[in-house]
Amino acid sequence: MLNLDMRPVLGKHVSRYSLVTAVARHARDLVDNADAEREPLKGKPVTLSMNDFITGRYAIVEPEEIRDI
Secondary structure: OOOOOOHHHHOOOOOHHHHHHHHHHHHHHHHHHHHHHOOOOOOOHHHHHHHHHHHOOOOOOOOHHHOOO
16 A cells, blocks of 8 residues: 655645545546546556645645635
8 A cells, every 4th residue: 555645735724535535536537538548547546646736736726714624
């Protein structure tokens, strides 16, 4: 099991729920795009998605009212 350090992403006032939802949606987009282009993915979709969020390629923007939940 891969244990990535998600503190850089969670430290930006991002809830764990938002993180899980965003990673899952982005992973689905990666799979759909790979299928449409008929190219194999170079890794597991969830791992690729998590790496995109950790490296800052993608960011989560939450509304002000749920940031402190």
